[in-house]
Amino acid sequence: MKPSSLFLPVTAALLTLTLNQATAAQDKQRPLIPLLKAEEVTSLCDSTLKTLRKRVAAIEKLPAAHAKDTKKVLADWNKLQITLEDLQGPVDILNNVSPDAKVRSTTEACLIETNKFSTDVLQSEKLYARFKAIQPTDPVEQKLRQDILYSFDDTGVSLPAEKRARMKAILDKLGELSQEFARNIRDNNEKLTFTPAELQGLPAAYLARAKRDDKGNYLLGFEYPDFKPFMESADNSDARRRYQIAFANHGTPKNLEVLKQAMDLRHEMAGLFDLPSYADLMIRRRMAKTPHTVDAFLDEVQGAVTQLEIKEIEELRAFKAEALKTPLADTKMERWDVDYWQQKLKQSRYNVDQEALRKYFPTEAAVPWIMHVSSTLYGVDFKRVEVPVWNPEVQYYDVIDSKSKARIAGIYLDLFPREGKYGHAAAWGTRGVSTLAKRTPISTLVTNFDRNGLNSDELETMVHEFGHVLHGVLSQTKYLTQAGTNVELDFVEAPSQMYEEWARRKESLVLLASFCKTACPTIDDALLQRLTAAHNYGRGIRYARQLLYARYDMAIHNEKGAQEQPLDVWQKMEGATPLGYVPNTEFPGQFGHLMGGYGAGYYGYMWSEVLALDMLSRYDDKLMNPEVGQLYRQTILSRGGERPADQMVHTFLGREPNSKAFFAEISGQRLR
Known part of the structure; x- marks a missing residue:
């Protein structure tokens, strides 16, 4: 694919970085994700953003008459977004998958800078005026124009200068907090030590691939291939409890502080628009339109799943009591028991063994x-x-x-x-x-x-x-x-x-x-x-948990939630569920959706x-x-x-x- 001349500098730079590993013929046939080194990330990020800023400045200087050409205005915007994505797309994926810690660090810094650039662009009154002036000729253009105007409006372009500056500062900081939250989870390489006895019940294939220390104990991290089979198959309840608590806390305590900062900034951001909450600010652009509609929907979900959840938990508790030969009255179903006893019940009732599958x-x-x-x-x-x-x-x-x-x-x-x-x-x-x-x-x-x-x-x-x-x-x-x-x-x-x-x-x-x-x-x-x-x-158990996540997300992003600590809200809400709150757990600190684009949106x-x-x-x-x-x-x-x-x-x-x-x-x- 031949690049357009308008974004040639960036695309050419990306392709040059891959030529030492791929043939020129391949690059002509298909675009590829460049395998950037740490120093190349920084250089490419700086040069691309410099090029983009020059291009934005040039567009801002165009006479007002140019805005009458709808297709030209939209095409210019399209080229601008392409150039930005040619940088941001590869940098974002490498930030999440690169085996090189230095690359992950430099890509994180670049993503923060691209976020700042995007805020600058969407606060440009001159660009905003161009989109307000155009007259789309078909439904696709009409929706594109409306979506673009929403993006400018939501970034504060129409706010008074002082509020607009504060909005930029908030958005820049939120971009940094999002990266910090993800990093605290992704880069946590802690390993928990379990004795061979604590892994009784795990399949042979799991044991064969698990890492061990020089004493023969197993070293398990927070990757799902380690955690989920353990919670479903390990016979030792205390080991499951220990693993679940550690897993729930593997982004904390730092991420609780990060989340609280984000909650406060989001609430302040809503106030700049004279809206009562971040939920009001965000949901107005979505299908649901209002927090009231979301809350009503979640009420319906709660009415449908509450009794089913209770019934299933009681079934599991009775099954556990029978399996362990303990009196039902003395048998409790803990949260770290659920996955394990569900799998045991499914094996018994339906002859389904997940590992055998x-x-x-x-x-x-x-x-x-x-x-x-x-x-x-x-x-x-x-x-x-x-x-x-x-x-x-x-x-x-x-x-x-x-x-x-x-x-x-x-x-x-x-x-x-x-x-x-x-x-x-x-x-x-x-x-x-x-x-x-x-x-x-x-x-x-x-x-x-x-x-x-x-x-x-x-x-x-x-x-x-x-x-x-x-x-x-x-x-x-x-x-x-x-x-x-x-x-x-x-x-x-x-x-x-x-x-x-x-x-x-x-x-x-x-x-x-x-x-x-x-x-x-x-x-x-x-x-x-x-x-x-x-x-x-x-x-019932599965959807009740999803309901809890959605309710919690709404609670910390509504008008009242902004005044509370995220862990306090979680303890209260999880504590009100049939299985209760698990002491010493700090789940919100690893609830990545809250900082990864789903804030006030998990519903x-x-x-x-x-x-x-x-x-x-x-x-x-x-x-x-x-x-x-x-x-x-x-x-x-x-x-x-x-x-x-x-x-x-x-x-x-x-x-x-x-x-x-x-x-x-x-x-x-x-x-x-």
């Missing part, structure tokens, strides 16, 4: 399988290509449109845990599409899976995150700022949540065995029924699931139907944020969306 879902087969499913549904092919990567285990694929045979995107897969890497599962839209600039997208999938195989929960996680990847790489928007997952925050999870169903249904799962390099068992009807029953069990996970389960109905229980898949690609995935989410869903469904399927799911009434 790994032989059904080998990791090396699961990846080509979900690509095959995506190919069938959406008319694309995935071609493995050897390119320079930041770790030898990282894979890269070109995405090819099956009909035109054209390369339309690229994806990176970074699947396995290592020190210093982002510790959860997520998808980064590293490079957004712009058909106007003939720009193809890149998405990066980051997970921390077991190399030997996935259990059903992990398979579902992989499919979920691959849904985000598809939303990025199948987007075909004209303008970059509408690309991929640039949709309302309370819709952004819906496409990936809907895709989870393909990790649970026979018509898709039976295809997986054909991708095993050595023979692996196929999911039959009997096992599928047991897996479905096992998945359905625990919905969106359940809000978007309403739409996800409703959209699923369009497949009419025929999940591998390529006709519906193509309709979904054209009406949802390819449109990015070109239309409001509710309009896109209406077009796909052919009717107004509703919440029937969601409430059937969370109340335990949905059987599939």
Whole structure:
């Protein structure tokens, strides 16, 4: 792809940095994430931001008459955003995955500077005036203009000078706090020591790969492949308690201070706009529109899950009492017991052992399988290509449109845990599409899976995150700022949540065995029924926890919450749940969503699931139907944020969306 002359300096710099590891021919065929060294990050960041500032200054000096050319104004903005993303996209992903601590440090500093630059741009009265003056000629341009104006307004461009300056200071500081919060979690390399006796119950494969000290004790960190199987399988309750407390605290106490600073700054920011809370400020641009609507929705969720949660906890308590031969009255269900006894109950009641499922879902087969499913549904092919990567285990694929045979995107897969890497599962839209600039997208999938195989929960996680990847790489928007997952925050999870169903249904799962390099068992009807029953069990506990997270997020970001300490609010709210507060835990300090873009927005996970389960109905229980898949690609995935989410869903469904399927799911009434 040839870069536009307007952003040639940045793109050329990026490509030059990769030429020592990739051929010039490759660079012409596909854009790649540059493998920057620490000193190159600093140099590239400084030069790019200097170039961008000059370009902004030049645009600001243009005569007012130039603003009458709507397409020129929007094209200039598009080129500006492309240049910024050519810096920010690679820097952001390397900040989360680079094995080099110096690179992670310099990329963090660069991200802080790009955040400051963006604030400066969005406080430019001259640029704001250009967008107010244009007259869009079609719905895409109209929505783009409105979204851009919202961005300027929300950054304080219309505030009096003193308030605008304070707004900039707040946004700059929040950018720094966000990076600090993530770093405190990501760079915590503490290892907990457990005796062999404390690991009784863990599968042999887990024990074989776990690190040990010179005394034969096991050293476990906070990566999910260490933590989650331990909490599900370790027989020793005291060991589970110790691990859970440490895990809940692995971003604290520093992050409680960081979160409180952010809460105070966010509340002050809302006051600059004469709004009562940060929740009011943020939700006004989302589907829900007001905190009152969110609270009403969460009230409905609470009404649907509360009694089911209590029922499930009592079932687990009775099961625990029977298994341990203790009187029911003397048996308590602790929070660190839940995952363990749920797995024991599922093994007993449904004959489902999560560890045993790994032989059904080998990791090396699961990846080509979900690509095959995506190919069938959406008319694309995935071609493995050897390119320079930041770790030898990282894979890269070109995405090819099956009909035109054209390369339309690229994806990176970074699947396995290592020190210093982002510790959860997520998808980064590293490079957004712009058909106007003939720009193809890149998405990066980051997970921390077991190399030997996935259990059903992990398979579902992989499919979920691959849904985000598809939303990025199948987007075909004209303008970059509408690309991929640039949709309302309370819709952004819906496409990936809907895709989870393909990790649970026979018509898709039976295809997986054909991708095993050595023979692996196929999911039959009997096992599928047991897996479905096992998945359905625990919905009350699962959604009640999501409800708690959403309620907590709203509580610390409403008018009253700004006056409280984050841990005090958490202790009170978790303490009011059936399982109560776990003493000595500081969960908010590792609740990364609160600082990673979901502040006053965590409710969106359940809000978007309403739409996800409703959209699923369009497949009419025929999940591998390529006709519906193509309709979904054209009406949802390819449109990015070109239309409001509710309009896109209406077009796909052919009717107004509703919440029937969601409430059937969370109340335990949905059987599939």
